[in-house]
Amino acid sequence: MKLYFKLALRNLLAAGLRTWLNVIVLSFAFVAIIWSQGLYRGMSRHAAQAMTEVELGGGQYWHENFDPYNPLTLQEAHGPVPEPLAQLIQEGKATAILIVQGTLYPQGRFFPVLIKGIDPRQKILLFPSRYLELSRNLELSQSGEIPALIGSRMASTCGLKIGDTVTLRWRDKRGAFDARNLTIVHIMKTSVQSVDQGQVWISLDLLRELTGLEGEATVITLAKDVNFAGAVPGWSYKSLDFLLRDIDEVIRGKTIGASIIYFVLLSLAMLAIFDTQVLSIWRRRKEVGTLMALGMTRAQVIKLFTIEGAMHSVLAAVVAALYGLPLLVFFARKGLGMPKAVDSYGFALDERIFPTYSIGLIMGTVIIIMVITTMVSFLPTRRIAKLKPTEALRGRIT
Amino acid sequence: MENEILIETRDLVKIYPMGRHGIIALNKVNLVFRKGEFAGLVGPSGSGKTTLLNIIGSLDSPTSGSAIVLGKKVEELSHKEAARLRNKNIGFIFQTFNLLPHYTAYENVEFPLLLLKIPASERKRRVMQALEWVRLADRFNSRPSQLSGGECQRVAIARAIVKEPAIILADEPTANLDAENSHNILQIMAGLNQQLRTTFIFATHDDKVIRYLRRKITLFDGRVVKDEIREQERKMDDTLPVKEARILK
Numbered sequence: 001m002k003l004y005f006k007l008a009l010r011n012l013l014a015a016g017l018r019t020w021l022n023v024i025v026l027s028f029a030f031v032a033i034i035w036s037q038g039l040y041r042g043m044s045r046h047a048a049q050a051m052t053e054v055e056l057g058g059g060q061y062w063h064e065n066f067d068p069y070n071p072l073t074l075q076e077a078h079g080p081v082p083e084p085l086a087q088l089i090q091e092g093k094a095t096a097i098l099i100v101q102g103t104l105y106p107q108g109r110f111f112p113v114l115i116k117g118i119d120p121r122q123k124i125l126l127f128p129s130r131y132l133e134l135s136r137n138l139e140l141s142q143s144g145e146i147p148a149l150i151g152s153r154m155a156s157t158c159g160l161k162i163g164d165t166v167t168l169r170w171r172d173k174r175g176a177f178d179a180r181n182l183t184i185v186h187i188m189k190t191s192v193q194s195v196d197q198g199q200v201w202i203s204l205d206l207l208r209e210l211t212g213l214e215g216e217a218t219v220i221t222l223a224k225d226v227n228f229a230g231a232v233p234g235w236s237y238k239s240l241d242f243l244l245r246d247i248d249e250v251i252r253g254k255t256i257g258a259s260i261i262y263f264v265l266l267s268l269a270m271l272a273i274f275d276t277q278v279l280s281i282w283r284r285r286k287e288v289g290t291l292m293a294l295g296m297t298r299a300q301v302i303k304l305f306t307i308e309g310a311m312h313s314v315l316a317a318v319v320a321a322l323y324g325l326p327l328l329v330f331f332a333r334k335g336l337g338m339p340k341a342v343d344s345y346g347f348a349l350d351e352r353i354f355p356t357y358s359i360g361l362i363m364g365t366v367i368i369i370m371v372i373t374t375m376v377s378f379l380p381t382r383r384i385a386k387l388k389p390t391e392a393l394r395g396r397i398t
Numbered sequence: 399m400e401n402e403i404l405i406e407t408r409d410l411v412k413i414y415p416m417g418r419h420g421i422i423a424l425n426k427v428n429l430v431f432r433k434g435e436f437a438g439l440v441g442p443s444g445s446g447k448t449t450l451l452n453i454i455g456s457l458d459s460p461t462s463g464s465a466i467v468l469g470k471k472v473e474e475l476s477h478k479e480a481a482r483l484r485n486k487n488i489g490f491i492f493q494t495f496n497l498l499p500h501y502t503a504y505e506n507v508e509f510p511l512l513l514l515k516i517p518a519s520e521r522k523r524r525v526m527q528a529l530e531w532v533r534l535a536d537r538f539n540s541r542p543s544q545l546s547g548g549e550c551q552r553v554a555i556a557r558a559i560v561k562e563p564a565i566i567l568a569d570e571p572t573a574n575l576d577a578e579n580s581h582n583i584l585q586i587m588a589g590l591n592q593q594l595r596t597t598f599i600f601a602t603h604d605d606k607v608i609r610y611l612r613r614k615i616t617l618f619d620g621r622v623v624k625d626e627i628r629e630q631e632r633k634m635d636d637t638l639p640v641k642e643a644r645i646l647k
């Protein structure tokens with residue numbers, strides 16, 4: 001086998017520019033696939049990490065009526081915090097969130113929002129809930145205004161800034177409408193849209209008081225190291241895997257989209273290699289005859305030509321490593337700036353995404369390309385199996 | 399063993415399919431070649447010289463009859479067995495040299511030994527020896543494109559002889575060479591035949607080659623019309639320059 005690799009490499013290098021053109025196109029495919037897969041992995045990892053830290057924790061218990069995709073369920077989606085979960089909250093291993101529908105009236109317009117109550121002292125989520133603490137907002141409390149924090153997207157949409165006062169209306173547990181002014185005490189900058197757009201965060205105790213829902217919650221978020229606290233009647237446990245499923249699916253969708261580009265790139269490279277192989281066998285038919293006359297079997301000649309074609313991918317891997325590794329390392333360190341439009345992707349993305357490359361990704365890509373190249377290289381060589389040595393020596397193909 | 403029969407053909411027929419009846423390239427050829435022969439198949443184009451050479455070289459198989467080469471019936475050999483026979487026992491020299499273009503002279507000569515899986519040190523010794531035989535040791539690193547026609551053919555001879563095969567088949571080996579180079583090549587081959595007792599069989603219609611043959615088999619329309627042992631054998635010392643004779647001895 002060593003002999004075939006040696007001969008194949010020698011033949012390949014001797015083919016000069018033709019080889020290097022194929023190798024360079026194939027190396028683009030290597031780098032593009034690894035880079036973009038790394039980028040999507042980086043996105044996925046960042047989104048999962050950010051959402052875990054800011055919103056999902058180690059998993060959640062949802063009130064049985066809670067359906068995040070159906071706002072009409074919110075009116076009934078709350079209940080008293082059950083004992084085992086209350087115990088966890090006491091121990092600082094979970095935090096309760098109450099979600100109520102409301103309307104904000106910024107600058108004379110109305111804007112439907114979700115009013116979310118969170119414990120200002122919670123340490124479960126990396127969420128700036130401390131800005132809602134009563135001790136920070138004594139003046140506001142005395143004047144009857146609600147201290148609230150919102151995300152930067154929400155602030156931008158409603159044209160609000162810190163210190164602005166705006167009217168908030170909600171319905172209490174009996175369905176009666178009530179309204180009060182709220183003042184923006186903090187605008188948080190977060191990549192997690194699901195805690196930002198269309199949401200107003202206020203103190204949990206205050207929201208319970210305003211709605212008459214004392215001791216109630218919609219969602220209980222567990223700390224990262226607490227995964228499952230057992231079955232709780234009236235509440236359903238949602239694991240982190242379940243909660244991140246949407247992101248995984250979005251990323252998968254994006255990856256499939258990107259795969260079309262790889263497919264085109266790889267197809268171009270494969271077409272070039274296939275073409276080279278066909279030409280090579282045609283141009284070197286006399287050489288094939290000579291190899292047979294010297295004692296090579298047809299199978300051996302096929303093996304030699306297949307290895308020769310497949311070696312394109314080996315050379316491409318080397319070339320890709322030469323310019324690709326520094327490029328990939330550069331992006332892994334410096335990240336890639338994301339345009340504002342990525343907010344429309346529907347999951348948490350930072351301003352810079354740092355691609356993540358694993359050994360599995362690199363080796364997997366290399367192996368897949370090598371296998372495809374070998375298959376493409378093999379196909380034209382089947383013609384050699386039909387070749388008569390005497391015809392080949394005369395430079396004919398039968 | 400002297401006079402050992404290496405090749406025997408019995409009622410050898412080769413018909414190439416063409417039209418309704420096909421072309422008869424060989425018609426009941428019966429021949430015997432012994433060890434150490436320096437024989438030639440002569441005749442006009444289309445007389446069946448190359449076809450016979452190809453069948454003896456197990457590159458082709460007969461339509462009927464039998465070709466027994468080193469005890470093996472060519473018509474019964476599988477592709478693999480035929481390749482093994484060529485690899486171990488038969489050397490080929492072609493009209494157009496058929497050197498591997500990207501390989502140096504050394505690498506071209508080395509190639510059959512690589513297929514035979516000869517160890518590297520032994521390979522080197524034998525390649526250099528073969529290149530010495532054809533007086534090209536100093537050009538071992540040249541590629542075919544850097545060699546003249548005569549030198550290319552000498553590399554091809556070295557490649558054929560390096561594995562010290564029992565039989566060397568040369569198809570019009572001088573057709574692409576000028577007179578001086580032709581004589582050089584023939585002297586080298588005659589010398590190797592004497593020294594190594596390798597059987598040489600030529601397909602030729604070149605008078606220069608015919609002059610060197612010790613056995614001349616004339617083919618016409620696929621039949622052997624004459625098989626003559628030449629009385630006047632050329633003596634090595636008469637034909638080779640002093641320097642060449644010394645090398646070969």
